Amino acid sequence: MTIEETKIALPAVSQGFEKRCLLVRLDQLLPRKSLPKGVKHSKKYRQIATSIVEIGLVEPPVIARDPGNSSLFFILDGHLRIEVLRDLNQSEVECLISTDDEAFTYNKQVSRLAAVQEHAMIVKALEQGVPEERLASIFAVNIETIRRRKRMLNGVCIEASELLKDKNCPMAVFEVLRKMQAVRQIEAAELMINANNYSTAYIGAILAGTPQAQLADPTKPKQLRGMTVEAIARMEKELARLQQGMSSIQESYGKDHLELTVIKGYIKRLLGNARVVSYLLATRPEYVPELQSVVDMASSSTDI
Known part of the structure; x- marks a missing residue:
């Protein structure tokens, strides 16, 4: 099939909303x-x-x-x-x-207003002359919170803020990110996205596992409440191993997902054939529940 024929065969994409309000x-x-x-x-x-x-x-x-x-x-x-x-x-x-x-x-x-989007809105409003007091009234917060949100991305690299621009991250996440160098900020953002965890506790654990050389100020020792220097060193090693494992999974995820989807479809077709099921029940009855469990497991985790 040519590229032109493929284009013709593709179904039209329906719009989710009408063009005008x-x-x-x-x-x-x-x-x-x-x-x-x-x-x-x-x-x-x-x-x-x-x-x-x-x-x-x-x-x-x-x-x-x-x-x-x-x-x-x-x-x-x-x-x-x-x-x-x-x-x-x-x-x-x-x-x-x-x-x-x-x-x-x-x-x-629907996506609700994320912290980065809220920051952009506040900065734009302030640039247009909206008083801090008025913004504080609109957001039902105090003026200091508005000021914190205004400077939220100070020290955070553009790449990391782009990765998190539509994520529901607490403001404190970005305050922790700025304690790391740009490359580490990007790695931390990717770790949060992969784990779908944007809590302050998780970014705190990432900071604890960050090598000293990747901190924004490498000369300043990390001081984490309740953790010894040895515990911090162990956490750095564990987090490094975790990152390596996640990278290897990401490399093979697409291929593994496709293979599992194909296998699931094939087994599902087999179990939908009465003659095949009758044969299995007569010769290998123990296979039937095992095959069915594969189909059920795949259905709950890989269906798109």
Whole structure:
């Protein structure tokens, strides 16, 4: 098959959202869930309300068209924002129209504002002249927290911040990263991503396992509470071995995943053949549960 034929054979990719936002009246929006009792007295509700009053709606609600009524829409994401707008006596809101009406699917894929993105927003707002006091009110934090978030990436290399720009890392993670040299910052970011662990405890363990020569200030000895020099040295060796093991797994993961998927499919087809199963039950009955366990195990871990 030629490249041109392959291109023709490829199915069209459907868009997840309509191309343009739509201005919708609030009385056209139908909730998919009821708000918890007392939510209007929560900190989150007050923070959203303050943000909308101070700077307007930053993230448009996501809605889907009601197939049974063209004038109505289901709310997929943004119930609190819409409730705040109602309390503010607003009559309409600009919404993003999803082509998928499943709230579960959308909420599973949506990415909330990460620390790096929040940092960029704060820096941009400050550059445009928004006072620190106003930002502190919007985010429901004190002014010192705004200042910490502003300087969060000071000393963090661009490559590491790019790797973590859409990850939900606590601000303290970046404060630990800046204690390492740039190359080690990138390695630490990759370790967190591979482990899907962005906690301060994990980045603290990575710092503990960082060789002295890879610290931002190699002349300053690491001082970790409750750990001796010998324990820190052992941790450095263990972390180095862990990195080597993860690198070797990454190199072969794609090939192993493909082989396991093919094997699973072949065994599944065999067990779907009544004649094959009858033969196995008659000659090798102990094979059947073992083969079925392979299919079940593969289904839970390798299906895409």
